[in-house]
Amino acid sequence: MASAELLRRPAVARLASVLQHFPPVTSAFAYGSGVHHQPGLYDSGSEGAQPSSAQADDPSRLASSASASTSSSSSTTSSETALQKSFPSGTTWRPSSSNALAGSASGSRKGPILDFIFAVHDEQKWHETNLKRNPEHYSWVGNLGANALCAITEAVGVGVHFNTLVQLDETTMVKYGVVQADIMEHDLLYWTSLYIAGRMHKPVTHLLPMPQWLVDAELENRHHALATALALLPQTFTEHDLLTTIVGLSYRGDVRMAARAEDPAKVSRIVAGSWEGLTAMYRPLLGSNRYASLGLERAGETATGEELWRREAGPHMACPSLELLPPGLMHEVAASLDYHVPLEHLHHGETTQREIAAAAAKTGRHTALVVEALERINRRSSAYQAAAGLMAAGGGKAVTYVAAKVGKALAPLMASAQAQARQLAAASPVQLSLPAWPGKAAADEEAGRK
Numbered sequence: 001m002a003s004a005e006l007l008r009r010p011a012v013a014r015l016a017s018v019l020q021h022f023p024p025v026t027s028a029f030a031y032g033s034g035v036h037h038q039p040g041l042y043d044s045g046s047e048g049a050q051p052s053s054a055q056a057d058d059p060s061r062l063a064s065s066a067s068a069s070t071s072s073s074s075s076t077t078s079s080e081t082a083l084q085k086s087f088p089s090g091t092t093w094r095p096s097s098s099n100a101l102a103g104s105a106s107g108s109r110k111g112p113i114l115d116f117i118f119a120v121h122d123e124q125k126w127h128e129t130n131l132k133r134n135p136e137h138y139s140w141v142g143n144l145g146a147n148a149l150c151a152i153t154e155a156v157g158v159g160v161h162f163n164t165l166v167q168l169d170e171t172t173m174v175k176y177g178v179v180q181a182d183i184m185e186h187d188l189l190y191w192t193s194l195y196i197a198g199r200m201h202k203p204v205t206h207l208l209p210m211p212q213w214l215v216d217a218e219l220e221n222r223h224h225a226l227a228t229a230l231a232l233l234p235q236t237f238t239e240h241d242l243l244t245t246i247v248g249l250s251y252r253g254d255v256r257m258a259a260r261a262e263d264p265a266k267v268s269r270i271v272a273g274s275w276e277g278l279t280a281m282y283r284p285l286l287g288s289n290r291y292a293s294l295g296l297e298r299a300g301e302t303a304t305g306e307e308l309w310r311r312e313a314g315p316h317m318a319c320p321s322l323e324l325l326p327p328g329l330m331h332e333v334a335a336s337l338d339y340h341v342p343l344e345h346l347h348h349g350e351t352t353q354r355e356i357a358a359a360a361a362k363t364g365r366h367t368a369l370v371v372e373a374l375e376r377i378n379r380r381s382s383a384y385q386a387a388a389g390l391m392a393a394g395g396g397k398a399v400t401y402v403a404a405k406v407g408k409a410l411a412p413l414m415a416s417a418q419a420q421a422r423q424l425a426a427a428s429p430v431q432l433s434l435p436a437w438p439g440k441a442a443a444d445e446e447a448g449r450k
Helices: 003-008 011-021 059-066 071-085 099-106 123-133 140-144 146-154 181-190 195-199 212-232 237-252 266-273 275-286 289-294 317-323 329-336 349-364 366-393 394-425 441-443
Strands: 027-029 114-120 159-169 171-180 236-238 298-302 306-311
Touching: 003 181, 003 306, 011 027, 011 114, 114 181, 123 146, 123 171, 123 275, 140 146, 146 159, 146 366, 159 366, 171 181, 181 195, 181 212, 181 329, 195 237, 195 366, 212 237, 212 275, 212 289, 212 317, 236 237, 237 275, 237 306, 237 366, 266 275, 289 317, 317 349, 317 366, 329 349, 329 366, 349 366
Parallel strands: 114 171
Antiparallel strands: 027 114, 159 171, 236 306, 298 306
């Protein structure tokens, strides 16, 4: 499919149209490799087969291409422009990549499924309405009713109920998670589970204007990610180092990575595919007075022209760095030092928070304490949510879900092996015939990702 055709398609309006299938929501965003391009993951042939997310994430490029399209697409583009203008100041807005459009354009669903998060005011009432409207979206858990479903979501998972492998129409298959809006806000502000917060460390495509209180929480979450990355990086680092560290935060300790149920190259793919989106998110924050205590400054460029940054080093810098970390992370650090303090007392500037930071700095291994704390949060939440997800998927869906996740993790390794075999075959007088890997179909029918 030509990249010009993809860019002419109104990406956000296309994704936002999914909302018509559901009861009203407070906030909604699309995320993951079905929406934001990850080079080499679903591309056929060269990486140039699809436009990069840097192209697809640029509204000006989309608008420019749309002006040359037919009158029928122009009307939809107008609705997309109106949607963009309706966002409150500070809200992330960016069109999705070509992956989200691949199925509809070809007339059959060949691309990955689309992932969504819906934040709702009252999850029980929302599920009650959705169970009447879309009962086929639910597994056996739906038969228990909305009250029991929400209780299971809270008891087993991290407050997010997912319906997976939902076929909305002939060309659109989705996975959607439903979370109460105040739970989403709490995770963004505190990092209690990092489940929603971790997804929003990366570019996402917002489908509705967010309430200002969620806009503020989203910005705070980005500051948390930047502060944590700075605490883990060496004194001098490149912008690539920074963004790679930020993207990798929510994967440290994730049970799916340990079980190889995720693509091991996922972080590098996200950074490569969403470079412009990531720089738009984090470059403006680097100059914030919030980081003045770190002595953060530009330190020139590398030989390849990449920006270098430097922060002040030395034992005296441990406390200032720790004091910028999110409450949930500091709560885990405190627990590892046998301090049991309320989460609410660990915000930046709180006396208790400064005392915990000082205690961690005195150990001489404060960086290791932060890494271990991060891994515990991710390990706990990913294990809980994996269990809740299998319950929610049920039966055949659960089998398909797990098979697709493992298939996706193995796909890059198999693709590399096949490429090497083809090179050997080309160089050898004996022509080799390499059969297609059976797991590729399951990987292409990926049933859920970040």
